[in-house]
Amino acid sequence: MDNELLTRIVFYFFAAVTVGSAAVVVFARNLIRSAFALLFTFVGVAALYVFLGADFLAATQMVIYVGGILVLLLFGVMLTHKLYDLNLKAETFQFLPALVAVLGLFGILTTFMLRTRWHGGGQAESVPTTELIGELFMRDYILPFEAASILLLIALIGAAMIVRRRSE
Amino acid sequence: MIGLNHYLIISAALFSLGIMGVLTRKNAVNVLMGVELILNSANINLVAFSKYSAGNMSGQIFAIFVIVVAAAEAAVALAIVLSMYRIIKTVNLDRADTLKG
Numbered sequence: 401m402d403n404e405l406l407t408r409i410v411f412y413f414f415a416a417v418t419v420g421s422a423a424v425v426v427f428a429r430n431l432i433r434s435a436f437a438l439l440f441t442f443v444g445v446a447a448l449y450v451f452l453g454a455d456f457l458a459a460t461q462m463v464i465y466v467g468g469i470l471v472l473l474l475f476g477v478m479l480t481h482k483l484y485d486l487n488l489k490a491e492t493f494q495f496l497p498a499l500v501a502v503l504g505l506f507g508i509l510t511t512f513m514l515r516t517r518w519h520g521g522g523q524a525e526s527v528p529t530t531e532l533i534g535e536l537f538m539r540d541y542i543l544p545f546e547a548a549s550i551l552l553l554i555a556l557i558g559a560a561m562i563v564r565r566r567s568e
Numbered sequence: 569m570i571g572l573n574h575y576l577i578i579s580a581a582l583f584s585l586g587i588m589g590v591l592t593r594k595n596a597v598n599v600l601m602g603v604e605l606i607l608n609s610a611n612i613n614l615v616a617f618s619k620y621s622a623g624n625m626s627g628q629i630f631a632i633f634v635i636v637v638a639a640a641e642a643a644v645a646l647a648i649v650l651s652m653y654r655i656i657k658t659v660n661l662d663r664a665d666t667l668k669g
Contacts, residue, residue: 404569411570419581425601426589438601441582445608448575452619454628457611464635469604469642476597476646480653493662498591506584513576524623532625533632541629548636555640559647 418444453526575616582609596649596659
């Protein structure tokens with residue numbers, strides 16, 4: 401029972417970190433502050449994956465999102481502003497209509513999610529997933545796996561082509 | 569006990585915040601951050617349903633594909649933002665209107 405309570409406390413802590421820092425990402429005036437709040441959102445989502453028993457995905461989330469995409473976004477922020485530009489202010493527009501629309505969307509989503517009676521097979525035991533995922537990729541999902549690798553290769557070559565400086 | 573609904577509500581909140589970011593921001597990099605929030609919320613849903621349907625692993629596999637596509641999207645989108653900055657000297661999306669007829 402004590403263990404249960406502790407799990408709940410830690411879960412709500414990470415849920416609050418995830419949603420709270422996502423709110424900072426969206427509402428912060430400073431671009432750099434948004435980018436660093438995004439770090440906490442990604443870490444919070446990784447913690448939620450751990451709660452869901454997806455250990456491999458949690459590690460992947462840390463490596464790819466925190467180590468890759470976030471650094472890429474920070475590069476994007478830095479390269480598109482003057483280096484010593486102190487006011488990296490983010491302009492917002494149509495704030496109130498968007499807020500109303502988004503609150504309505506959130507209300508509709510949660511209403512239908514809570515009303516629907518999901519019929520699954522019940523909660524699964526948490527087992528190490530790395531071996532299972534590896535086997536599935538090599539057997540059932542081999543074609544999507546190869547397609548994803550080609551997509552990634554093409555996207556990275558294309559990105560390098562786009563930003564390359566034209567010679568003279 | 570922490571149930572499926574907890575994760576669904578967190579994911580709905582992240583999705584709504586991501587939409588908010590995409591709708592209200594003018595800076596292109598900030599819009600990309602909103603898109604990343606939306607992709608993460610979809611991933612939480614996939615993994616949560618994977619756990620609460622007796623450990624069917626398809627959800628986690630799809631979450632990995634979403635991460636792959638998100639990485640590709642971030643790389644290409646930032647390349648486009650950088651070349652846009654090089655050409656029109658700003659990343660304000662309202663100013664990228666040269667295709668307007």
